[in-house]
Amino acid sequence: MGTVTAPWKQLLLNALESNSHLKHSSYVQLATIGSNGRPSNRSVVFRGFHENSDNILINTDTRTRKVEELKHCPFSEICWYFTDSWEQFRINGRIDIIDGSNPDSEKLQIREKSWFASSPRSRLQYLGPYPGLPQLSEEPQETSVDPSAGPVSEFCLLVLDPEQVDYLNLKTNKRLMFTSTQSQIGEKCxxxxRINP
Amino acid sequence: MGTVTAPWKQLLLNALESNSHLKHSSYVQLATIGSNGRPSNRSVVFRGFHENSDNILINTDTRTRKVEELKHCPFSEICWYFTDSWEQFRINGRIDIIDGSNPDSEKLQIREKSWFASSPRSRLQYLGPYPGLPQLSEEPQETSVDPSAGPVSEFCLLVLDPEQVDYLNLKTNKRLMFTSTQSQIGEKCxxxxRINP
Known part of the structure; x- marks a missing residue:
């Protein structure tokens, strides 16, 4: 039976709630396909859902390899394991890359909102040297960000639109597969x- | 400068040691390329290194999707985040699938050793219904495994041979990239x- 609101979202919100005492409960592993055709996998921070949708927000630096990889192949699977409640969510979908050059003003607003929602400390990261390149200097960069200034050009918002969610509860051994389809009027259903664990 | 023993292995052993009070410290996220060409990502359990090598052992069920996926594309990236020491290891390499039909008797011995090293409880899993198929029965299967019996045909050992390891320490912001090459006599160097975080 189809529903219009994502039925896995409440399970995820419950897991976030019951694991909220753990700082790492918002850390998820994001898999992409590398430029060499091999899998690529790293931890990123879940920054919430976009408004009332089930779209997942992730901040990143435009200079990281994942942005390059997502330009070639926009598909990704997040693996999110909650260490206290023993629940796993595998969230598969397409990622929209929103950097400062995006022509859609509505998307640029979402990017700006995510910039201001992040801490001054995490905003500083985007002023650091090019990620992944050889480190030339030992000294930490003494920089600061004007708290009222908008996003720097290195700041990039990733928006994951989930298409399939594989939920597993290791305490109860319950596994559920959530699959979306588009309705005739373009709504996601x-x-x-319930599947075997 | 090249070395013959993997220099990242000691970092990993230290991380395992300093996070050993956490049950989930041996859980890693394994990314593969799905049959549809999209990334696939799930938690698996690290079962140690093969003898004195830097090859990583993972037990799985031959009927899971990852085995099918690895037959098409043997490359994988493990993302391993240690929640207490704030260290991340991204381990990229090729995976060798060792199931009961493997023609190499030495590999079959490694598989058997891994079977007996796993708990009777985890051995039971391989007798369960086909993973990922719709659940037909609510009742838990009442089965038992003879503790002296060798591996069942569903038991499969994955051996990851690392080629590149990206290490990040979030407490010190130190990031190191370890890359392997083959020497002329076939030894891994x-x-x-040190690269920018």
Whole structure:
């Protein structure tokens, strides 16, 4: 049976709530396809859902390899394991890359909002040297960001639009597969099925 | 400068030691390329290194999707985040699939050793219904495994041979890239470089 709101979202919100005492509960592993055709996998921070949707927000630096990789192949799977409640969410979908050059003013507003929602400390990261290049200097860069200044050009917002969610509870051994389809009027509909763990 | 023993292995052993009070410290996220060409990502359990090598052992069920995926594309990246020491290891390499039909008797012995090293409880998993298929019965299967019996046909050992390791320490912001090359006599040599986080 299809529903219009994502039925896995409440499970995820519950898991976030019951694991909220752990700083790392918002850390997820994001898999992409590397330029060499091999899998690539790293931890990123979940920055919430976009408004009332089930779209997942992730901040990153335009200069990181994942942005390059997502330009070639926009698909990704997040693996999110909650260490206290023993729940795993595998969230598969397409990622929209929103950098400062995006022509869509509405998307640029979402990017700006995510910039101001991040801490001054995490905003500083985007002023650091090019990620992944050989480190030339030992000294930490003494820089500061004007708290009222908008996003720097290195700041990039990733928006993951989930298409399939594989939920596993290791305490109860319950596993559910959530699959989305597009309705005739373009609305996303979700169905779920209990599958063997 | 090249070395013959993997220089990242000691860092990993230290991280395992300093996070050993956490049950989930042996859980890693394994990314593969799905049959549809999209990334696939799930948690698996690190079962140690093969003898004195830097090859990583993972047990799985031959019927899971990852085995099918690895047959098409043997490359994988593990993302391993240690929640107490704030260290991340991204381990990229090729995976050798060792199931019961493997023609190499030495590999079959490694598989058997890994079977007996796993708990009776985890051995039971391989007798369960086909993973990922719709669940037909609510009742838990009442089965048992003879503790002296060798591996069942569903038991499969994955051996990851690392080629590149990207290490990041979030407490010190230190990032190191370890890259392997083959020497002329076929020995694996590792070099490391400090790179920007």
């Amino acid at each position: 979700w169905t779920s099925e | 590792w070099t490391s470089e």
